[in-house]
Amino acid sequence: MKTVRTFALIMMMGIGAMGMAQTASSSQHTLSVQMEELTAPDFVQAVAKSEGVCLLPMGIIEKHGPQLPIGSDILQSRELARRAALKEYAVIFPPYFVGQINEARHQPGVIAYSHETIWNMLQETLNELSRNGFKKIIIVNGHGGNNDFLNYFCMSQLESPKDYTVVVFEWAPDSAYSAKFKSMLKSYKGDHADEAETSMVMAIRPDLVELDKANSQSGANQKRLSKIPYMYTGIWWFARYPNHYAGDAGKANADFGNFQLNYKADQLAKLISIMKKDNTIKTLQDEFYREAQNPLNTKQ
Numbered sequence: 001m002k003t004v005r006t007f008a009l010i011m012m013m014g015i016g017a018m019g020m021a022q023t024a025s026s027s028q029h030t031l032s033v034q035m036e037e038l039t040a041p042d043f044v045q046a047v048a049k050s051e052g053v054c055l056l057p058m059g060i061i062e063k064h065g066p067q068l069p070i071g072s073d074i075l076q077s078r079e080l081a082r083r084a085a086l087k088e089y090a091v092i093f094p095p096y097f098v099g100q101i102n103e104a105r106h107q108p109g110v111i112a113y114s115h116e117t118i119w120n121m122l123q124e125t126l127n128e129l130s131r132n133g134f135k136k137i138i139i140v141n142g143h144g145g146n147n148d149f150l151n152y153f154c155m156s157q158l159e160s161p162k163d164y165t166v167v168v169f170e171w172a173p174d175s176a177y178s179a180k181f182k183s184m185l186k187s188y189k190g191d192h193a194d195e196a197e198t199s200m201v202m203a204i205r206p207d208l209v210e211l212d213k214a215n216s217q218s219g220a221n222q223k224r225l226s227k228i229p230y231m232y233t234g235i236w237w238f239a240r241y242p243n244h245y246a247g248d249a250g251k252a253n254a255d256f257g258n259f260q261l262n263y264k265a266d267q268l269a270k271l272i273s274i275m276k277k278d279n280t281i282k283t284l285q286d287e288f289y290r291e292a293q294n295p296l297n298t299k300q
């Protein structure tokens with residue numbers, strides 16, 4: 001592709017401009033947004049171009065109802081990151097699927113690593129990204145079962161000084177988005193593999209969605225703990241959704257999926273742009289680490 005374009009450019013500019021065209025072609029070499037596609041020399045350029053911002057899309061390998069592939073969260077978080085990085089350049093970490101998914105271990109194809117492993121894997125990944133020049137890391141989480149883990153993980157970064165900052169992307173719907181979402185939704189908002197999520201996978205890989213199977217299992221809340229209020233317990237999800245399916249995906253469609261993905265990608269692109277320029281988090285972290293070393297000296 002690249003060669004054809006360069007050749008056409010040379011033909012247009014005339015033989016005399018050939019040297020110039022070749023120089024332009026190599027210096028304007030397009031850097032991929034995906035880390036695994038970069039050469040080592042291009043990686044150095046990509047870190048500079050991204051201003052040290054790396055996106056870490058996190059998925060999981062888990063059942064997604066009877067109709068979606070078990071890698072659905074990886075597909076969605078990576079596509080969201082890709083759409084955002086094409087608007088505002090950042091480097092996207094390779095496919096990452098190490099996370100919290102104990103609640104679905106009874107389902108086929110679920111890869112549930114221990115809590116020690118998911119913690120160490122994430123910490124060591126951040127350490128390695130920082131060592132390679134990425135000082136601003138944005139986690140793009142595609143899996144609800146990671147939410148509590150990621151918040152606790154981020155808070156635990158305060159245990160010891162870090163030379164990087166890590167944030168979790170949190171998109172926020174405005175009233176126009178919410179109104180359009182409601183008008184496009186034909187069933188109801190579930191929690192997992194529902195119409196909204198299935199629509200996103202249809203926008204990305206329609207060939208992997210078996211929509212005719214969506215109603216072959218129940219995605220209804222079975223409320224098996226409704227007699228025990230005022231508490232939290234680890235079995236809550238299984239109590240509600242033993243099929244590891246929460247919603248009714250039968251009417252999913254790609255337009256609905258693209259609407260959601262593009263809205264979220266716009267906000268992620270804005271976050272990338274802000275993170276490039278703003279160093280407030282790092283400044284506050286450094287102030288905190290300094291004061292935490294000797295709290296008795298902290299101004300009262």
Ligand SMILES: [Zn+2]
Nearest residue numbers: 072073142193
């Ligand atoms: Zn999912």
